[in-house]
Amino acid sequence: MGAMATGRARAAPLPPRLRAAGFAAFKALWFALLALAVVAPAAGVYYREQMIARIFNPLALVGIGYEIQNGARIRIRPRSAEARAAGIEDGERPLAIDGVPVSEAASDLSELARRLSGPEGSVLTLTTRSPDGRLATHRLTRSEANIRSAYAGTGIDRRTYRTMLLILGIFPNYLLIAAAVLLFRRRTRDPVAALLSLSFLMVAANMFHAEFVYQRLDLNALAGIWAVGGWCGFMLVLLIFPDGRFVPRWTRWAALLLIPFAVQSYLFLFSWQVDGLLSAAFLAVGVACLAFRYRRLSPGAERQQIRWAMFGFVAGTALLAVGIIFQIIAALDTNPIAEVWGAIGSQFLFAAGLCCLGGGLLVSMLKYRLYDADAVISRSAGYAVLTLMLGGAFAASAKGMEVLFETGFGREAGAWPGVIGASLAVVLITPLHGRVHSWAERRFQKGLLHMRRDLPLCVGDLRETASMDELLAEIVDRIARGVRASRMAVLLDGKVAAGRGLETGAPAVPDLPGDASDMSVDHDDPVFPLRIPLRTGHRADDAPVGWLLLGPRPDGSLYGKDELDALREIADPVARAVRIVQLREARERNFDSRADRQDRRIKAVEKAIQELTARPASVPA
Numbered sequence: 093m094g095a096m097a098t099g100r101a102r103a104a105p106l107p108p109r110l111r112a113a114g115f116a117a118f119k120a121l122w123f124a125l126l127a128l129a130v131v132a133p134a135a136g137v138y139y140r141e142q143m144i145a146r147i148f149n150p151l152a153l154v155g156i157g158y159e160i161q162n163g164a165r166i167r168i169r170p171r172s173a174e175a176r177a178a179g180i181e182d183g184e185r186p187l188a189i190d191g192v193p194v195s196e197a198a199s200d201l202s203e204l205a206r207r208l209s210g211p212e213g214s215v216l217t218l219t220t221r222s223p224d225g226r227l228a229t230h231r232l233t234r235s236e237a238n239i240r241s242a243y244a245g246t247g248i249d250r251r252t253y254r255t256m257l258l259i260l261g262i263f264p265n266y267l268l269i270a271a272a273v274l275l276f277r278r279r280t281r282d283p284v285a286a287l288l289s290l291s292f293l294m295v296a297a298n299m300f301h302a303e304f305v306y307q308r309l310d311l312n313a314l315a316g317i318w319a320v321g322g323w324c325g326f327m328l329v330l331l332i333f334p335d336g337r338f339v340p341r342w343t344r345w346a347a348l349l350l351i352p353f354a355v356q357s358y359l360f361l362f363s364w365q366v367d368g369l370l371s372a373a374f375l376a377v378g379v380a381c382l383a384f385r386y387r388r389l390s391p392g393a394e395r396q397q398i399r400w401a402m403f404g405f406v407a408g409t410a411l412l413a414v415g416i417i418f419q420i421i422a423a424l425d426t427n428p429i430a431e432v433w434g435a436i437g438s439q440f441l442f443a444a445g446l447c448c449l450g451g452g453l454l455v456s457m458l459k460y461r462l463y464d465a466d467a468v469i470s471r472s473a474g475y476a477v478l479t480l481m482l483g484g485a486f487a488a489s490a491k492g493m494e495v496l497f498e499t500g501f502g503r504e505a506g507a508w509p510g511v512i513g514a515s516l517a518v519v520l521i522t523p524l525h526g527r528v529h530s531w532a533e534r535r536f537q538k539g540l541l542h543m544r545r546d547l548p549l550c551v552g553d554l555r556e557t558a559s560m561d562e563l564l565a566e567i568v569d570r571i572a573r574g575v576r577a578s579r580m581a582v583l584l585d586g587k588v589a590a591g592r593g594l595e596t597g598a599p600a601v602p603d604l605p606g607d608a609s610d611m612s613v614d615h616d617d618p619v620f621p622l623r624i625p626l627r628t629g630h631r632a633d634d635a636p637v638g639w640l641l642l643g644p645r646p647d648g649s650l651y652g653k654d655e656l657d658a659l660r661e662i663a664d665p666v667a668r669a670v671r672i673v674q675l676r677e678a679r680e681r682n683f684d685s686r687a688d689r690q691d692r693r694i695k696a697v698e699k700a701i702q703e704l705t706a707r708p709a710s711v712p713a
Contacts, residue, residue, distance in 0.1 A: 404452015543574025
């Protein structure tokens with residue numbers, strides 16, 4: 093009672109749960125969104141194919157593309173060698189086909205496509221007005237060769253290009269659906285998981301080619317609801333992640349401001365630039381809240397949850413930003429290679445970015461393999477830095493060679509700059525990979541690095557001076573902190589000699605093979621699934637001097653490749669240190685035993701001498 097009165101032993105409050113009425117409404121909305129998220133993108137592919145056949149194909153057959161500026165004017169650009177040879181330039185406005193005027197309004201794109209349609213091999217005359225006001229007449233042939241010409245030099249054809257875009261576009265959509273289903277099944281009544289699951293479904297219901305379905309059914313208003321609702325739900329999750337509470341308390345006002353933000357986004361009250369700035373501001377507030385909670389928490393599962401969420405957000409945002417750059421390249425560069433691969437690259441980066449955003453939050457909410465965050469972040473940061481360094485080296489060397497040839501030799505370098513840049517990147521990849529990997533490990537896996545690097549040196553010193561209890565205590569402490577083991581034990585002579593996280597009473601010792609040559613994993617043992625023999629010899633028939641028994645990590649998962657490799661590395665020096673201490677303590681016990689016997693003998697001799705000297709001398713008769 094005293095502890096409760098002072099508040100020093102107050103238990104952590106449980107996260108709120110959905111009540112029966114709210115859960116019923118949530119399920120109804122969830123299943124409706126699930127059906128829409130599954131059906132709308134798939135149906136959108138069908139409607140898009142119809143639009144391609146009706147609009148895009150007639151334009152592609154004559155070798156031109158189109159763009160609509162400000163929703164008011166149709167402008168064309170060349171996409172084939174014939175169209176360029178005919179003199180078509182970017183930004184021209186179509187005026188007439190075969191002398192018959194055509195509408196320039198954006199809403200009449202289907203009319204332009206219909207007028208361009210015709211049999212294979214037929215010729216048409218296209219009259220255009222250039223951006224500077226000049227009139228021009230171009231003769232174009234309807235031919236499949238124009239479509240093939242648009243992909244000349246790219247290494248792929250039109251069918252492959254469209255298939256790649258289809259796969260890259262639809263994959264994140266169904267990944268978000270799978271994430272929503274997992275959250276629904278595993279965290280059914282958790283409000284944060286419920287909101288995140290609904291947000292995933294809203295985003296999935298409005299992704300990929302779903303807009304073609306809404307356009308065909310005249311449901312653009314519904315599409316706007318899903319777009320705004322999914323985005324605002326995601327931002328609200330950032331404010332209350334992971335336990336459903338507003339920390340710090342001022343974040344409640346940010347949550348209230350989401351309401352007018354959602355209204356203006358849906359009604360388009362401001363320009364898209366202002367809407368983008370407001371979205372970025374809300375995201376910045378959400379990430380700042382995550383960082384604030386992360387810094388206040390002590391090491392544990394909740395801290396790892398926030399770490400995964402922040403990693404997913406940062407990695408996903410970075411990939412989406414690079415994807416926008418690729419999209420700009422694809423839109424502005426008329427080179428077929430840049431246009432085609434820029435579009436593929438942007439679609440791939442968008443897919444990867446959405447996967448990171450959804451994956452980080454999914455792992456956090458499911459609390460599965462939370463303690464793999466360090467390894468994932470370390471590898472991701474290492475590969476990102478290595479890619480940037482190699483890309484910079486390639487670009488700098490290629491540009492330098494190009495300038496050298498032009499200024500020094502007065503001619504074009506041809507393919508030599510690319511060859512030299514690629515060769516330099518190949519030469520640098522091995523040393524750069526080693527340095528970048530070491531940097532990432534020092535930055536993001538400090539505990540594991542300290543265990544791998546310092547534990548062998550530490551036991552090498554302690555084995556000469558420390559007792560067995562002191563040595564084992566240091567070994568258990570460093571290994572448990574290095575791999576974040578929930579429990580650990582060291583077995584010597586079949587008994588627990590040291591441990592951490594063990595419950596009251598002697599834990600049951602599992603059956604251990606005497607001839608094990610390497611670590612083993614027993615998934616049926618929930619207490620000590622990982623067993624590492626401490627072996628001083630290298631022969632398989634050498635009995636181990638002891639065993640390291642490790643329980644799972646705090647989230648219940650087993651160890652990753654980095655942890656297992658580190659444990660293999662330290663097993664040999666630990667085994668040698670244990671064996672040396674055993675031999676040293678045995679010698680010390682033998683020496684002490686012999687010294688005790690000598691002491692007893694000396695004391696016995698001294699006692700006998702004292703008795704002899706104390707006895708009175710006898711007088712002869």
